[in-house]
Amino acid sequence: DAGVTQSPTHLIKTRGQQVTLRCSPKSGHDTVSWYQQALGQGPQFIFQYYEEEERQRGNFPDRFSGHQYPNYSSELNVNALLLGDSALYLCASSLLRGPDGYTFGSGTRLTVV
Amino acid sequence: GDSVTQMEGPVTLSEEAFLTINCTYTATGYPSLFWYVQYPGEGLQLLLKATKADDKGSNKGFEATYRKETTSFHLEKGSVQVSDSAVYFCALWRLRADRGSTLGRLYFGRGTQLTVWP
Numbered sequence: 001d002a003g004v005t006q007s008p009t010h011l012i013k014t015r016g017q018q019v020t021l022r023c024s025p026k027s028g029h030d031t032v033s034w035y036q037q038a039l040g041q042g043p044q045f046i047f048q049y050y051e052e053e054e055r056q057r058g059n060f061p062d063r064f065s066g067h068q069y070p071n072y073s074s075e076l077n078v079n080a081l082l083l084g085d086s087a088l089y090l091c092a093s094s095l096l097r098g099p100d101g102y103t104f105g106s107g108t109r110l111t112v113v
Numbered sequence: 114g115d116s117v118t119q120m121e122g123p124v125t126l127s128e129e130a131f132l133t134i135n136c137t138y139t140a141t142g143y144p145s146l147f148w149y150v151q152y153p154g155e156g157l158q159l160l161l162k163a164t165k166a167d168d169k170g171s172n173k174g175f176e177a178t179y180r181k182e183t184t185s186f187h188l189e190k191g192s193v194q195v196s197d198s199a200v201y202f203c204a205l206w207r208l209r210a211d212r213g214s215t216l217g218r219l220y221f222g223r224g225t226q227l228t229v230w231p
Binding site for chain 1: 159202224
């Protein structure tokens with residue numbers, strides 16, 4: 001049974017560019033949450049998707065947007081990249097109530113130069 | 114608002130030493146509390162949890178007790194191993210109602226790097 005799959009694993013982008021990160025949730029899970037983990041920091045909640053809608057959002061600007069597809073997979077989009085967006089982006093899937101069934105992916109390491 | 118404060122790292126211990134990593138939280142009500150572990154190059158793994166006051170979570174020799182009176186959830190292990198070297202995160206889980214559903218999110222501490230030497 002595959003866990004949470006994230007792609008790509010590593011990415012280098014230039015300031016001002018746009019990036020899309022992808023997440024396939026664990027089989028049977030219907031909710032996807034995204035977290036940003038800056039170097040030396042704890043993960044910070046970006047947003048959560050359920051039933052193809054954004055249901056909760058953390059303190060992140062509108063440059064961060066997402067999508068959830070009918071098969072529950074999800075994308076995180078970041079526009080107008082800043083150097084400060086460099087971080088590990090973690091996807092977590094669960095059944096809605098979580099977090100006992102929260103499963104994290106290994107993350108996408110984004111470097112903005 | 115909800116927040117978690119962890120002791121600053123890094124923590125360096127010899128094998129078989131006793132481990133304590135302090136964690137305190139600020140929250141209304143009684144959130145569930147968690148410890149996650151992150152090994153190099155990997156995502157987060159749930160280590161243990163406690164859902165109400167005085168609960169003790171335990172796993173792989175690690176323990177933590179939910180102390181409402183001190184708003185704490187300190188992680189302990191009696192005898193650490195080299196394989197325990199990782200970053201440990203304390204987190205709280207906050208539920209809220211939304212359009213007939215109940216949604217949750219995790220609030221994490223900054224993490225504590227543990228290195229165990231043989």
